[in-house]
Amino acid sequence: MELEPVIGFEVHSELKTKTKVFCGCKNAFGDPPNTNVCPVCLGMPGVLPVLNRRAFELALRTAIALHCEISERTTFDRKNYYYPDLPKNYQISQQYAVLGRRGYLEIEINGQTRRVGINNVHLEEDAGKNVHPETAGARYSLVDLNRAGVPLLEIVSEPDIRSRDEAEAYMHGLRSLLQYCDASDCKMQEGSLRYELNISMRRPGDPLPDYRVEVKNLASMKSVLRALDYEIRRQTRLLEEGRKPARETALWDDAAGETRTMRSKEGAQDYRYFPEPDLVEVHIDRAWMERARAELPELQHQRCKRFVEQLGLPEYDARILTQSRPLADYFEAAVRLHNNPKAISNWIMTELLRVLGEEVEPDDLKVRPSHLARLVGMIDSGAISGKIAKQVFPDMLETGRMPDEIVREKGLVQISDTSALESVVAEVIAENPDVAEDYRAGKDKALGRLVGQAMKKTRGQANPQLLNELLRKTLRGE
């Protein structure tokens, strides 16, 4: 039986604001526990939330970038449930008049563009964090409410994703869009971007299955893909045995590499949403929409086009460099300092992409755009050869020192002095009379062997162009 997965995502992204969504406490990761808290986000009686304009504008911008229909009147609602990280016993969210609906994200699969539907985009507040005590066997939990009230954007996709590759493309695409909108820093390891998966299996062409498994606790994109593989195998096996997988919510156990059913709680899904009486409606009129559209930052495809048209990069380079905004920013910062886009692109694509990944962002690198620009500048001015640059680069990555400094310290400066190279050239010709004779007899390739020998003698420091020229001249007896 040929089955295909039916996959959808719920993505939570913390917005990049200075303060929380309904109070003036700092929105920051890693501060001492329970220090960015006030009566509003602690849920004390009688306090009133006031909406953060910046948070709302970032949410609106993202909804527009996702091609959503924007509600002219949008409202907030209370979602009621009990959990220790939720001090008010309700979360302020949006249910009845959400900010954006019926949008889409374009993803590219095997050179073809596909649209993944966005069901809705809405603004809500994050909950606090439960911490497990360090004491072994402790039968209690600890709560840090610094995160309670941090603005959170929820992006709910339609179940339009049909393969693991599409799921991966969707995650990368959405992350890139959030970064280009400057809406979130998208650090999964800090929880500012969180994916929840829902998945079922069906025969292609069948209607949507009447069950689905929701998977939570996915700490990285890698975990999402592993959980996806696991569920596809598990559900396929059940269906092949003629059994139907249960509709359930499961937690991904990364260490065990499997999903675990969460104990179902009677009535747990009954959130009794009702309009938040402490917040008034937000009306978005035409003038505001026009302003928001005009202020939309340059998005990935636009930047890619500009890199090709203005900087003369090949399409392939431009696409890779613009996949993430921090990388594109890095590249442009280097190009501003040294105008050789293609050479800088080559260095990024060969040397930097090797060390960058989900855990390492361009901002984390010790090699800053100014370092890279300087390195390429030194090659272009003939101060060092490309070969020496490659020798210097690992040191730059590790220490964050300027290439000039490393080159000087290691004595790697290129020899561009004719008199210094003349003696080397004479030596090489004297030591390799046969090769020299071959060249004189018209075998141009023989020159390369002599260049190689000379390079060896100068430990790669000879200026290759000058060396070539000197060898040719000497051999021709000029």
Added chain:
Amino acid sequence: MPSEKVTEADVRHVAYLSRLEFNADEIQRFTHDLNNILLYVDKLAELDTSAVEPTSHSLKMQNVFRDDEVRASLTNEQALANAPEREGPFFKVPQIIQEP
């Protein structure tokens, strides 16, 4: 008009969701009271509201915002001052055994 809109099972369910415990007498009394309240509210349905715009709020106001500027938070000591239990800088709560 049906007199039994709210059943005793509904009341028990709502009580559970609100983490409230009631005895059998109370369940019966609240069922009765809630039905009466709903009957009373039904009177509003007699009004013709076809020409009235839907509203989500009693205040005729919209777009109330604050600027994204940091204001002083409480100190950790102040934040924990009313906590029934604490450990170091944290609130201490009964062991959490499952996700919400």
